[in-house]
Amino acid sequence: MLDVINNIKEGYSEGIYNNVKYSITKEVFNNGKSFKIYAKELQGNDFISLNYYITSTSELLKPCEMPKQKIINFLNNVFLT
Numbered sequence: 001m002l003d004v005i006n007n008i009k010e011g012y013s014e015g016i017y018n019n020v021k022y023s024i025t026k027e028v029f030n031n032g033k034s035f036k037i038y039a040k041e042l043q044g045n046d047f048i049s050l051n052y053y054i055t056s057t058s059e060l061l062k063p064c065e066m067p068k069q070k071i072i073n074f075l076n077n078v079f080l081t
Contacts, residue, residue: 002059004075005035005052015078020044022078039074048074 005026013024017039024039032054039048049064050071063071 001052001061001072001075002054005037008037008080013080014042015039015080017074017078020046021081022046022048024078024080039078 008024008026010026010028013026015022015024021042022039023042024037027036029035034054035052037048037050037052041047048071049066051062051064053060053062061068061071
């Protein structure tokens with residue numbers, strides 16, 4: 001999952017997911033040890049919100065008010081433009 005997150009540039013970008021365009025904002029914290037990603041459908045109501053943490057023993061994906069699988073599907077299938 002970290003490889004996919006690293007492919008998203010810091011700041012604002014856009015991507016296509018399920019033939020729909022999304023705005024994507026990525027913030028990096030703690031010297032690259034934690035990330036916040038928020039994606040919003042540009043002409044609709046869908047959104048993706050997550051935090052990702054790298055600890056000394058593991059990596060943790062923390063969804064914000066949505067199923068983890070929704071985030072995994074988005075990250076694995078979004079085409080960054």
